[in-house]
Amino acid sequence: MESFFRMILFLFCFVLIVRVTELHATRDECQPTKCNHHTIRFPFRLKRQQQPENCSYPGFELPCIDKNQTVLELSRNVKFLVKRIDYRAQGIQLYDPQGCLARQLPNNLSAFPFPDDSDQPQKYTIFNCSGEGQMTERDESHAIPCLSIQGFQVVALPSDSTEVANLLNCTRTLLNISVTQTFKGMLYDGTKDVQLSWEKPNCRRCEVEGRKCRLKKNNSTTEDKTECYGPSKKERDRPKKLMATGIILGSCLLGIIVFALYRIHHSYKANKEGQLKIENFLEDYKALKPSRCSYADIKRITDQFKDKLGEGAYGTVFKGRLSNDVLVAVKVLNNFRATAEEFINEVGSMCRIHHVNVTRLIGFCADGNKRALVYEYMPNESLEKFIFVARDEDRFLGWEKLQDIAIGIAKGIEYLHQGCDQQILHFDIKPHNILLDQNFNPKISDFGLAKLCSKEQSAISMTAARGTMGYIAPEVLSRNFGKVSYKSDVYSFGMLLLEMVGGRKNIDVTVESTSQVYFPEWVYNCLERGEFEIRIENKGHANIARRLTIVGLWCIQWYPTDRPSMKAVVQMLEAEVDSLTVPPNPFGHVNGVQTTSVNIPRKPINRELEVIFE
Structure with a gap:
């Protein structure tokens, strides 16, 4: 049993070390946060969240509004809801909650935290055209449905377009806006999603390696540079695998302990029942039984089991000598193979037998779970x-x-x-x-x-x-x-x-x-x-x-x-x-x-x- 307790102590220490290692590995000052089902991490952070400066990129703040919705503010009055963030591809998918981009554009949409030199803003002028005017099919393609009502058509045309002069019965509004090519399709169909991407900061290498990204601390240059930190995905999975291994080993060990305790209990119960059967049998056959010896007598007769004659399935036979120098053969029964019934069979049978061609039982030992039979010695062994x-x-x-x-x-x-x-x-x-x-x-x-x-x-x-x-x-x-x-x-x-x-x-x-x-x-x-x-x-x-x-x-x-x-x-x-x-x-x-x-x-x-x- 002592070895079992040592194994339990070893397993406990193993699991404790793995757990401490895992906790140490997961401790991070730039912990990700949640808003609805979105995981917010570098380069983003939730607005008004207290984190070190290197845990987010300037301008990449996302408010989490009352309905637990993640919002991207492109300007003070232009807000989009976040549909999906792909950190590996460095892209964010947005949609207009009202389905009408033109209603959110008081001035322009040229300034937002995702600059793209190849996507220059273009100036647009918005016109209000009455239903009595003559509008061509092409003019209707520039209409903004979410702002138009019956009898009045709201149209957005590039300011430098030659088609402006051809508009009839249209009043030029005072609203002039700048829209990038990315948002052009959303201007005419506000229900469409828009996909934005960013090049800076660049964390693609960290994402591929399965590591985290942040701005370098104590960066002496004016340009923001990122760094990868923390264990890779493979390294993060290692403590989990060790933990799983520990749990499996612990379960197996627990099963072995339970089985061993059951076997010990079963063996103890069987020995007690066997001893009771033997004592009852010996009481019934008191008149027939030969002399009864203690286990100490058996050890004395065999000189501490010194001379072994042979070994069988149910016990080992040793050569012995009685006090009157009569040689005997002592069969010490195996507790794991020889049952109480077999001991009773042999003693009960031998007590009844007195024949020249049957071995004579001189004595026996039934001392607790120690059992032995003492026979007359046969010098020529077996046939x-x-x-x-x-x-x-x-x-x-x-x-x-x-x-x-x-x-x-x-x-x-x-x-x-x-x-x-x-x-x-x-x-x-x-x-x-x-x-x-x-x-x-x-x-x-x-x-x-x-x-x-x-x-x-x-x-x-x-x-x-x-x-x-x-x-x-x-x-x-x-x-x-x-x-x-x-x-x-x-x-x-x-x-x-x-x-x-x-x-x-x-x-x-x-x-x-x-x-x-x-x-x-x-x-x-x-x-x-x-x-x-x-x-x-x-x-x-x-x-x-x-x-x-x-x-x-x-x-x-x-x-x-x-x-x-x-x-x-x-x-x-x-x-x-x-x-x-x-x-x-x-x-x-x-x-x-x-x-x-x-x-x-x-x-x-x-x-x-x-x-x-x-």
Whole structure:
């Protein structure tokens, strides 16, 4: 948790630094202002706004009138409303609110803050013509509609135009004005917009760079010069990007913290519930349980977990020594993988078992969330060590010993199925879980997946498949093959027998021929040819290999009802090989030609097995 708080503190400092940097970058003495929807900034400023002199250009003041409208005053009595300001193109679009430019022109329109040498003002004279006069069509084109009324026509003509002499019945007014070419069209049609532009001050480069513009401070020359200042658009976006990154990182971190707290809470709750289940279980089975040890005792027995024997999915096994110098194997359960149910399964199963071919549980530890199991020590480790060996290694046990081991395992499983008060289904029979004592006598171990059920019932309901791939019976994976029962352990034992004969795992991706990928079919072919991978020195060895193979093939039949019981398996292993019948080949022979694909025989499923609950 300390690391989480450090990450939160780091994130807070990061966001604070980014925010201070952003505020510092945005601090500006020439802040833009608003009037209606117009942004007013250099070279303009709002009238009567207090800003440093270099924040606007002389003559570029825009009043903001009562209706929140931006106004451009070209002279004291000539006012236009601002429609749009384009700072990059340095242009401003205006319109006359009354739609009559001539009404705003008492004198002239030659003086305004947008000088253009190429647009010289022109003098115009305004005439009032009565309706009785004779006016040509051309004269009507010079009429000013907004000043004309019925019977009287107001006309504006250039003062030097020769057409003035041709006007009949027109009174020359005293109004003489000067209008630039820019406003000429607006003079005759007051509803038109007018576009003005300015060349000075020139801020086009600043606009292109995305920076701000202002007059240079302490300019010693008489000519006004501008300068670009402030960060570019890319630089201004950088703090925002950093802020967005900080927010995203913060959100992710917050999500991780919430998830971690949830997992911690969930794990704590599960541990508490698991401990309660274990204590209730131990109270119920007080008469059957072996000795209970504390976690301190476990550390003392194993000499602080000094000698590691092996490691599995649910825990690590260490070599230990009791006070009377009896060697033991201590299995320390993994809190993240081994649940309370698996601990209860193993202790509950082992408390009921007293058989020479089943490992004996000497003690256990249930100290809070620390759990361990203490077993009798098996010096020769597991059967897996001796059957999955390279051909050049001298670790082969011999066919007689393999047969003795097979019979011992079969008797141990038979005891689990029929010898206890309740039937125990192991669900994880495999070479790794068969331990060998100093005389290589087999003992079944690891009851973490075991299930207890009544001996009067013949099937068990399961919510999920359990076991190790390669040893799981078909009905455990799919109910199309039948009900789950003690016959599932028979299937696993059959796979174990075939591995003892074949000398390799039933799932082996290193085989050279694809025809050998499906292991039981490969073993069946070896049986037909009388050839086995493990060396056979005499006829007796060949008979043992054949016996183990036949029994193994009977045990792995697809449907549970086709498999023998463990009592029948023991009898078959002790019988003469000539009395055994070879099972039918379910692995795909068509017209005498062997195929590598597995054809599951179409056979009605026996539904006589009654389902019971765990």
